[in-house]
Amino acid sequence: MIPYSSALAYIDTFLNTEKSPNFSQYARHYNLKRITSLLERLDNPHKKQRFVHIGGSKGKGSTATYIASILNQAGYRTGLFTSPHFVSPRERCCIDNTPISQNDFAQCLIDIQPAITYVLKQQDRWGRLSFFELYTALSIYYFAQQEVDWSVIEVGLGGRLDATNIVQPELSVITPISLEHKKVLGHTIADIADQKAGIIKSRTPLILGPQPKSAESIFEKTAKHHQAPIIRVPLDLKIKEHNLNGQLFDFDSYSNLSISLAGPYQPTNAATAVTAVQNLKLNQKLSSMAIGKGLAKTKLMGRFQVVSLENRPQSLVDQVILDGAHTPDSIEALFQNITRLFDNPKLIVVVSLMQDKQITSIGRYICRFADLVITTQPFNNQRVTAAQMLAENWKAFGTEIMSVPDVRKAFQISIESNADLVCVTGSIYLVGEILKQLNISNIDINLKP
Structure with a gap:
């Protein structure tokens, strides 16, 4: 077993597009060849899980966390992969709201090391292996190893060529789009939406949050092409209380839903999560109590x-x-x-x-x-x-x-x-x-x- 600190130091030697001064320069290296090869050599752990895949510009991490919390409260063992991290890289990979342990992190890295070595040898053909691709592979491998019931995966950047787009989800979710990462994703809302739409899969339901008109048309066109039914998040939100301790609101048929987050956008994120879990094929009917507790227990850093x-x-x-x-x-x-x-x-x-x-x-x-x-x-x-x-x-x-x-x-x-x-x-x-x-x-x- 290598020390956890050594595992972190090793991963830090890889291309970190999140902090790279040449961030946009590496856009040409975005492809799914490296992550595909990594996971193939790990016996395709992404083909042994049930996924919810969340993209968008605003609120995707919050929405992913709400979804995972609701599923956990409903009795499902749930993996959650988000990025970037605030303090510890282990925040990115959680099961039932518990970050991967230092020992498991180090052991997973040892387990995937042969696959990493192989992909590194293909660098001239496929481009440089990135920090984010390693965390994606490690988390998917860990979730399979731990036999989770559901894996909730947040897109890192864009969608179409993001490493997380290796998954075949039961449900895709796209939160509101805005202008971001223009040098990589494009200079208009429509350009960016086209990249985000890359996570829409054939005959897989799409949960669609509120969108600008130019983005909406892109998502409709892509969903139609893939025969993916669109389920729009209802806009019938009624905020009843809003203070520094959180918010109380009604949504759809649910009354007095409570969240501990005071950000004005959080009820919409929570509503998107509720709409998503309502449309999952679960083993048993999702109770109002699981939804209420899942939202109320959600904690997030760095969001108001x-x-x-x-x-x-x-x-x-x-x-x-x-x-x-x-x-x-x-x-x-x-x-x-x-x-x-x-x-x-x-x-x-x-x-x-x-x-x-x-x-x-x-x-x-x-x-x-x-x-x-x-x-x-x-x-x-x-x-x-x-x-x-x-x-x-x-x-x-x-x-x-x-x-x-x-x-x-x-x-x-x-x-x-x-x-x-x-x-x-x-x-x-x-x-x-x-x-x-x-x-x-x-x-x-x-x-x-």
Whole structure:
């Protein structure tokens, strides 16, 4: 058995398109040949499972987590694969809400090592094997080994050529589409929808969340071609309570559904999950209790996560909001929610953005609400927009801006201020660094090199 820390170090030697400074350059290497070969040499574990496959731009990770939680509450042993992770890579691979253990992680990597070695020899033909493909293969292998009843798989990027598209699901789910990763997926909603539509499979039902018209037509055309029935998420949501502890809402025939997440988009994500599980072919009828408990028990990091700082030494701020919003739409929803739930707070925003984001649009919106913006960067490579560059780009918006590249220092400055509230946003990687700084959700906290 190799140490878990050595397993992580080994995987980190592979191409990480999530953090690569040449992110868009590697688009030409996106194909299913490497993941297909990997899994073939592991006796095709993806052909021994029942999958739900979730793509989209907004809320796909949340929706996947709700689905897995409901299935778990209904008595099904359920695997969940999501990405990226906030703090520990083990977050990506969970069974019944429990991350893969360090020992199982290391053992699975040993088991798949011969397959990895084979695929590496085909690099000249198939392109470089990636960090994400390894995590995908490891998780699918682990779920098969553990004989889960259902595997809920979130798409990493796009859909058509994403490594997760190796699965043949019982159900495909597409959450709302927005402009993202334009250098890889295309520059229009229709282009992006065309890539996302790649997860639609022959005669496999498609659960479709609310969409822009140009995306809707792409999904309809693709579904028709594949003879895949479309089941649209009903829009009859009624929010009854909404506060920092969560939300209470009615949906379809269900009354008083409760979620512990305060983000304004979460009821739609929950409704999408309910619609999905209602349309799965299960061994027994899904009870209202399983749906209610599954939603209520769902916990998510970095989605309008409110953290109390009242007992933290040197902090003059009582609360911080952690939210990985990184598109204009999600940033707008974030700050509208802050306005709704807080009484005109003096607000400091700590922010970092990747180079491929809509930097000016996002900055304009943040500066409308913030009393002070602190720009920073969670790691140093060319995919991250330099803190100083963000500050320069946004200085004309009329809000005080500080450039503090060091994340720990940037956050410490924010919580030692006389603000009422701090919001950390713009990047999942930034939120992850702050979670580590606060010692929250770090399941590898005792890991030794």
